[in-house]
Amino acid sequence: MNDMTITRAEREAKLEGMGCKRKRVEDIRFTQGKGNYVDDVKLPGMLHGDFVRSPHPHARIKSIDKEKALKVPGVLAVLTAEDLKGVNLAWMPTLAGDVQMVLADGKVLFQNQEVAFVVATDRYAADDGINAVEVEYEALPVLVDPFHAMDPDAPVLREDLAGKTEGAHGPRRHHNHIFEWTVGDRDLTDAAFRKAEVTIKEMISYHRTHPSPLETCQCLCSFDKVKGELTIYGTFQAPHVIRTVVALIAKIPEHKIHVIAPDIGGGFGNKVGAYPGYICAAVASIVTGRPVKWVEDRIENLCATSFARDYHMTTEIAATKEGKVTGLRVHVLADHGAFDACADPSKWPAGFFNIVTGSYDFPTAHLAVDGVYTNKAPGGVAYRCSFRVTEAAYCIERAMDILAQKLGMDPAELRLKNFIRQEQFPYHSALGWEYDSGDYHTAMKKMMEVVDYAGLRREQAEKRAAFQRGETREIMGLGISFFTEIVGAGPSKNCDILGIAMFDSCEIRLHPTGAGIARMGTKSQGQGHETTWAQIIATEIGIPADDIMVEEGNTDTAPYGLGTYGSRSTPVAGAAIAMAARKVKAKAQMIAAYRLEVHEDDLEWDIDGFRVKGLPEKFLGMKDICWIAYNAPPPGMEPGLEAVSYYDPPNMTYPFGAYLCVMDIDVDTGVYKVRRFYALDDCGTRINPMIIEGQVHGGLTEAFAIAMGQEIRYDENGNVVTGSFMDFFLPTAVETPHWETDFTVTPSPHHPIGAKGVGESPNVGGVPAFSNAVNDAFSFLGSTHIQMPHDFWRNWQAAKTLGAV
Amino acid sequence: MDMNGSERIEAPVQTVWQALNDPEILRQCIPGCETLEKTSDTEMTATVALKVGPVKARFQGTVQLLNLDPPHSYTISGEGKGGMVGFAKGGADVALAEDGPDATLLTYVVKAEVGGKIAQLGSRLIDSTAKKLAAQFFADFTQKVARVREEIAS
Structure with missing residues (x-):
């Protein structure tokens, strides 16, 4: 059975398990154009829907005339809020406890809001149809600036909330106020500030931006009137949640709803x-009895579905003269747009922003977040980050640099002085989290050594002197970021979405010939789950990764799970995989014991099978166990070899990293060059180093985009002026710098395989590194903080303001 | 969007004033103007087809003449709706001054606002498009006024 001519190393290599740079199996179809996306799905008799959208950011709808549109050849139906009221769907609940208009009901609250839905035989006819719908608007005063949202005379946006003084997250102080969320000890923090030797205060804004995946949001719905079943193909990061929500709001029994998320082109x-x-x-x-497809175009995606960020963070740090931090106070003004549709776990109106104490040992902190309505698109999604974690990391990493500047201390030294020390883990933060593990000093020192931090600072000092002598027009900045993420939502004790606990799941079924399938509650949008999930199984149960098929996205076959976002897949579903595999392995061990005629305790695991302790020739491989499990199980044992695990994590995981950006900026043009970018990530156990590297490259590129130009901007009249890729910065290979990646490994103590999650770390850590580099470059000219995004124009403006031009 | 400028027209003030109040001349000179009808002495309705960058629109709207001080100045103000493409509203203060016996200096101050898709997609093109349209308007207008003068002279 066991071919002794094969070495252990060869057996191990054949598995392509954890730690192997296994090539992505999904790329075989993606690189050949054989992916299957929602828009590739075509059903017989399929119709196409398209939206009439509001040109006004705030207006009353006086009338909607469908007549001309219904006469357009190919147009079959035009739906308005009045039609949806008949099925009680003119409004829908949001994930954040608010309600949102499905189609404009009486008024519009943001530009491009959905006003009517035209259904036609093809997309062209639908487009002609939307142009023929006549809507009469009466423009209303527009509220764009969140800082004026709670002015006494600010226009009333949400008339539906008139008189409601209680929102989903407590009292509302004003008609445009959504919630106030506070965490921490206010008195203790105020006292720390009273006693402080040094304090800093800065309003740090994280501008509105957008995830802009290359594939826009889309779906194809098909209602079978005879069976009463609804099938939905869609670009869903969380297919099961969609199924449950549809069951709850459309009153269709959940078993008659089939949600299928095929390949997804970025989420x-x-x-x-x-x-x-x-x-x-x-x-x-349901109305037409035919399948209806809706595919968003680029402008619609950028202007109407889910922006990210828009946090305005007034940040104060108290410290001693020696640079030991003693208190943190943050007030956030959160611009949520017209409806609070933030995609956070339901009890967390500001996500996990209370990770804002970062990697530092703050004895006390206080945080208050005020959410307000404005005439902008709703959203507030976690754009490549765990919920509001990138805002928090930007806030604290920028503030630490500002404190260092005030103290005249090197920002790296300030960080080293205030890091949570290795022996303090598990660490209880002042704002309520229990950090699982970390070794910050090692990571920071490794980064400083690899990049020759001291040498770079010397070079910067020389360049500054040369600039002041008038010998160069270029300034140099070093941007440090040492972030701590909080991912893996999450433990059911504090995480749910509309009451659905945020566990995840895996079902492993091995076939008689020693191959198998793993079905998951997660859904890859490019993360490479088909590759990495099989690697965990390979290591756990000794079946080669190539012999495991990973299936996700079909709610009829997949076990219930909460999907993929917030870097939760590896921390939660990755654990479920290991636990399901261990259940399979336990049964396999019983079978092996029976076959090898020993007690189970006399067996030991050896790469791909069980061996009798002390008798190396008595071995039974997993492939053989699979056959036996079905065809000759021990007496009294059920045939088959499969298991399912639903994993409710005991805690979040806390990946961290040390990043450095070296940037040169020409003050006369504002043009910057990223000379070097070094990213050290510690995501615990590393499943596939190549995929990690790819994730880090992607996340850094998005961080680069956001920090250096990507923005959803509104003019003072409420027009979105960044509605296409002409104005919205999406970097290509031309603009993107070279990335250097590195790592340390500090496993999570509570995760079955010690993994922490990595997909979003580079975005969380990357943004402050870029912004700190720009700010560091300008700091010697007298500035403390320049708001993002740092495009050429703004850099040039900063240089001008500071008198360098 | 704000824009201002002046044009020298080879015609006496009175002739220019008349032309500025003549719907037919305005129709011919306003770029893309398809219809312009007088509904009262100071009100007109108009249809104008425009292209700003990638956005093509047909605006339907009303035009009003305000602050009339013949033959020296008026304010022309309008509002147009372009359906899905958006809307535009704005006005221009127009003043005429004698520049020698046979010429008029026309100065204008335009304030305009656009909304909807035209503002989203065309934002960086609006100023240059507006300048181009204004230049075209005055080129045509100067020519028309000159022709009117010739007709009167002959």
């Missing part, structure tokens, strides 16, 4: 929420 948080397009396509299919 980055954009595809977590429920959008009016999904509801309208489903209703249109």
Whole structure:
């Protein structure tokens, strides 16, 4: 059975298990154009829906005339809020406890809001149809600036909330106020500030941006009137949640709803929420009795579905003269747009922003977040980050640099002085989290050594002197970021979405010939789950990764799970895989014991099978155990070899990293060059180093985009002026710098395989590194903080303001 | 969007004033103007087809003449709706001054606002498009006024 001519190393290599740079199996189809995306799915008799959208950011709807549109050849139906009221779907619940108009009901609250849904035989006819719908608007005063949202005379945006002084997250102080969320000890923190030798205060804004996946949001709904069943193909990061939400709001029994998420072309948080397009396509299919497809175009994606960030963070740090931090106080003004549709676990109106104490040992902290309504698109998704964690990391990493500047201390030294020390883990933060593990000093020192930090600072000092002598027009900045993420939502004790606990799941079924299938509650949008999940199984149960098929996204076959976002897949579903595999292995061990005629305790695991302790020739491999499990199980044992695990994690995981960006900026043009970018990530146990590297490259590229130019911007009249890739910065290979990656490994103590999650770390850590580099470059000219995004124009403006031009 | 400028027209103030109040001349000179009808002495309705960058729109709207001080100045103000493409509203203060016996200096101050898709996609093109349209308007207008003068002279 066991071919002794094969060495242990060869057996190990054949598995392609954890730690192996296994090539992505999904790329075989993606690189040949054989992926299957929602838009590739075509059903007989399929219709196409498209939206009439509001040109006004705030207006009353005086009338909607469908007549001309219904006469357009190919147009079959035009749905408005009045039609949806008949099925009680004119409004829908949001993930954040608010309600949102599906189609404009009486008024519009943001530009490009959905007003009517035109259904036609093809997309062209639908487009002609939307142009023929006549809507009469009466423009209303527009509220764009969140800082004026709670002015006494600010326009009333949400008339539906008139008189409601209680929101989903406590009292509302003003008609445009959504919630106030506070964490921490206010008195203790105020006292720390009173006693402080040094304090800093800065309003740090993290501008509105957008995940902009290359594939936009889309769905195809097909209602079978005879069976009463609804099938939905969609770009869903969380297919099961969609099924449950549809069951709850459309009152269709959950077993008669089939949600299928095929290949997804990037999500980055954009595809977590429920959008009016999904509801309208489903209703249109029920009304017409035919499948209805809705595919967002680029402008619609950027302007209407789920922006990210828009946090305005007034940040204060108290410290001693020697640079020991003693207190942190943060107030956030959160611009949520017209509806609070943030995609956070339901009890967390500001996500996990209370990770804002970062990697530092703050004895006390206090945080208050005020959410407000404005005439902008709703959203607030976790764009390649765990919920509001990138805002928090940016806030604290920028503030630490500002403190260092005030103290005249090197920012690296300040960080080293205040890091949570290795022996303090598990560490209880002042704002309520229990950090699982970390070794910050080692990571930071490794980064400083590899990049020759001291040498770079010397070079910067020389360049500054040369600049002041008028010998160069270039300034140099070093951007440090040492972030701590909080991912893996999450433990059911504090994480749920609309009451659905945030566990995840895996079902492993091995076939008689020693191959198998793993079905998951997660859904890859490019993360490479088909590759990495099989690697965990390979290591756990000794079946080669190539012999395991990973299937996700079909709610009829997959075990219930909460999907993929917030770097939760490896911390939660990755654990479920290991636990399911261990159940399979336990049964396999019983079979092996029976076959090898020993007690189970006399067996030991050896790469791909069980061996009798002390008798190396008595071995039974997993492949053989699979056959026996079905065809000759021990007496009294059920045939088959499969297991399912639903994993409710005991805690979050806390990946961290040390990043450095070296940047040169020409003050006369504002043009920057990223000379070097070094990223050290510690994500615990590393499943596939090549995939990690790819994830880090992607996350850094998105961080680069956001910090250096990517923005959803509104003019003072409420027009979105960044509605296409002409104005919205999406970097290509031309603009993207070279990335250097590195790592340390500090496993999570509570995770079955010690893994922490990595997909979003580079975005969380990357943004402050870029922004700190720009700010560090300008700091010697007298600035403390320049707001993002740092495009050429703004850099040049900064240089001008500081008198360098 | 704000824009201002001046044009020298080879015609006496009175002739220019008349032309500025003549719907037919305005129709011919306003770029893309398909219809312009007088509904009262100071009100007109108009249809104008425009292209700003990638966005093509047909605006339907009303035009009003305000602050009339013949033959020296008026304010022309309008509002147009372009359906899905968006809307535009704005106005221009127009003043005429004698520049020698046979010429008029026309100065204008334009304030305009656009909304909807035209503002989203065309934002960086709006100023240059507006300048181009204004230049075209005055080129045509100067020519028309000159022709009117010739007709009167002959």
